[in-house]
Amino acid sequence: SYVLTQPPSVSGAPGKTARITCEGNRIGGKSVAWYQQKTGQAPVLVIYYDSDRPSGIPERFSGSNSGNTATLTISRVEVGDEADYYCQVWDRNSDHWVFGGGTKLTVL
Amino acid sequence: EVQLVESGGGLVQPGGSLRLSCTTSGFTFSRCGLNWVRQAPGKGLEWISYISSGSDTIYHADSVKGRITISRDNAKNSLYLQMNSLRVEDTAVYYCARDNGAGTPIDYWGQGTLVTVSS
Numbered sequence: 001s002y003v004l005t006q007p008p009s010v011s012g013a014p015g016k017t018a019r020i021t022c023e024g025n026r027i028g029g030k031s032v033a034w035y036q037q038k039t040g041q042a043p044v045l046v047i048y049y050d051s052d053r054p055s056g057i058p059e060r061f062s063g064s065n066s067g068n069t070a071t072l073t074i075s076r077v078e079v080g081d082e083a084d085y086y087c088q089v090w091d092r093n094s095d096h097w098v099f100g101g102g103t104k105l106t107v108l
Numbered sequence: 109e110v111q112l113v114e115s116g117g118g119l120v121q122p123g124g125s126l127r128l129s130c131t132t133s134g135f136t137f138s139r140c141g142l143n144w145v146r147q148a149p150g151k152g153l154e155w156i157s158y159i160s161s162g163s164d165t166i167y168h169a170d171s172v173k174g175r176i177t178i179s180r181d182n183a184k185n186s187l188y189l190q191m192n193s194l195r196v197e198d199t200a201v202y203y204c205a206r207d208n209g210a211g212t213p214i215d216y217w218g219q220g221t222l223v224t225v226s227s
Contacts, residue, residue: 001170033213035153042203042220043153048213086153090211095167097143097155097214 002091004100011106012077020103022070022087030089032070034063037102038083046085047072074105082107110134110216112204117221124194124225130187130204130218137185138162141207143214144178144189146200146223154200157189158210165210172198194225 005023012018022032032050035043045054047063050070060075074081087100116128130142144157157178158167166178177190187204201220207213 031211031213035214037153042217044217045213045215048215054215084152088153088214092211095158095210096169097145097158099153099155102152 001094001096002089002098004087004089004098006085006087006100006103008101009104009106011108012074012081013108014079015076018074018077018081018105020072020074020085020087020105022072022100023068024070024089024098025068027068027070027089028066030065030091032063032065033088034061034072035086035088036081036083037086043086077105077107079107081105110206112206112216112218114202114204114218114221117202117223119224119226120194121227122194122196122225125190125192126194126223128189128191128202128204128221128223130189132185132187132204132206135206135216138182139208141209141212142178142180142187143205143207144187145203145205145214145217146198147203147220148197148200151200158207159187160210167210191223194223196225199223199225 034047037043050065051063062073084102156169159178179188203220205214205217
């Protein structure tokens with residue numbers, strides 16, 4: 001089955017840039033979505049189709065995907081961005097959604 | 109406003125059964141695919157099942173295959189998950205989540221319902 005690997009934690013200083021990676025075999029050939037989940041809340045879609053943002057998501061959130069790594073970039077990090085972030089792809093081989101293990105973003 | 113509201117969670121003994129429901133509003137239910145995604149306490153997200161808009165396509169994760177049935181009632185704008193032979197490791201918050209067809213992004217989630225499997 002397809003596996004997505006994320007770092008367990010990432011930290012960023014307010015106003016700086018934080019990057020969260022998602023590794024998978026030839027993930028560049030798949031469409032990646034990213035979800036933000038704050039403590040006690042449901043996930044919220046922040047990036048889809050690698051780099052598109054849903055309405056209401058700040059431009060500070062951006063995504064890229066190439067080779068074996070997809071990346072969620074959060075510019076000008078704010079305290080309110082502290083959350084768990086999950087990447088997700090559709091695995092056509094198994095017809096399953098696959099989530100990464102999640103990355104906890106801490107804003108220092 | 110798109111809304112998905114899960115219900116039916118609770119405490120159940122190992123080997124027992126439970127039926128979860130998800131009632132929705134604010135969108136054309138019959139045109140959307142729907143998923144169940146769960147999250148064990150302190151753990152990550154785990155997709156478990158998908159049903160297409162017309163119920164003609166259904167997928168299950170291997171971890172629950174044979175123990176769950178996903179269904180929907182387009183007349184009632186509702187999604188269901190029948191879970192049987194429940195195990196301790198099925199303890200989780202269960203979310204219903206909408207997409208626009210298999211493989212399209214999941215764009216809205218409910219707030220979840222907690223299922224606890226314990227003796």
